[in-house]
Amino acid sequence: MSVETASEDDNNDPNASPLKHFGREVQLSRERWGKSRAELGKEANCGYSLVAKIETGERVPPRSFAEACDRTFPHSDGRFERLWALVIRYAYPPWFRPYVALEQKANLVRMFNPTLLPGLVQTRAYAEAVLRTGRPTNLQDLVTVRLDRQHILTREEDPARLWLVMNEEALRNSVGDAAVMRAQLNHLRDIAETPRHRVQIVPASKRNVLVVSPFGMLSFVDDADVVHVDGFPRGYVLADPEDVAQARDAYDLLTAMAAPPDETAELINSIVKDCYS
Incomplete structure (x- = not known):
């Protein structure tokens, strides 16, 4: 996955991309209200360097940065969060944007992953370790x-x-070192113990050959389910009722094959002790 930025010829044009426009608006507001980059960084719980890179359109701001701008600059009325929503939309490659838009509207997300934890439950350190393997030049944005x-x-x-x-x-x-995996599995255990979520593990003894690639389903309050199939170099969304029915059947079989949700925390604790202590 790559983050879209302006071309080199547009580096000085604040309207060249949503990212550049957001940065310019931050700089204008900061200067208007007499704030230094260090002061804004303190408000946003980040450093001077990140503020500078956001203002020049070199880094994608986290949601918390936009929220801090709206708190810090008078009369913003949520303007920076609204601008940020456009920035983050165009931070995804074009082929992934339709899925993210659907994911944001879903009330239930079902996912199967055979070899890696999915992005929705990754810690920062785990995500960095996974994404670093592709040797991107914009790792922190990703x-x-x-x-x-x-x-x-x-x-x-x-x-x-x-x-x-x-x-x-x-x-x-193992992704990253033992400390990364301990923190990641502890985070996964917390999610598994959150009442509204379900996490199930297919034991190694079951030799799952039913599904060998990651996929997921999104459900909505007032719309039909869709399926997302992960793949290389890109994933794709399926909305055909037959495809959705086939995916739902496969997911039902996977949940039947997996250990019950109330055994997940104990299994995670056992793996942490055996592999990452």
Whole structure:
């Protein structure tokens, strides 16, 4: 996944991209209200360097930065959060934007992952380790937009429910060092113990050959389910009723194959102790 930025010829044009426009608006407001970059960084819980890079359109701002701008600059009335929504939309590659837009509207997200934990439950360190393997030049931007997708699970209004099924291999597949994996699996255990979510593990002894690639389904209050199939070099969305029915049947079989949700926390604790202590 790559983050779209302006071309080199447009580096000085504040309207060359949503990212450049956001940065210019931050700079104008900061200077208008007599704030230094260091002062804004303190308000946004970040450093001078990140503020400078956001203002020049070199870094994608996290949601918390836009919220801090609206708190800091008088009469903003949510303007920076509205601008940020456009920035984050265009931070995804064109082929992924339709899925993200659907994911943000979903009230239930069901996912199956055979070898890695999905982005919706990744910690920052785990996401960095996964994304670093592709040797991107914009690693921190990729991490920022990936972690922002998790907002659907914690938003105040109608947070989405998550039902996650994974092969046990995904928990034993070491990403980063032992500390990264401990923190990641502890985070996964917390999600598994959150009442509205479900996390199930297919034990290694079951030899899951039913599905070998990651996929997921999105459900909505007033619309039909859709399926997202992850793949290389890009994923795709399926809305045909026959495809959705086939995916739903496969997911039902996976949940039947997996250990019950109330055994997940104990299994995670056992893997942490065996592999990452």
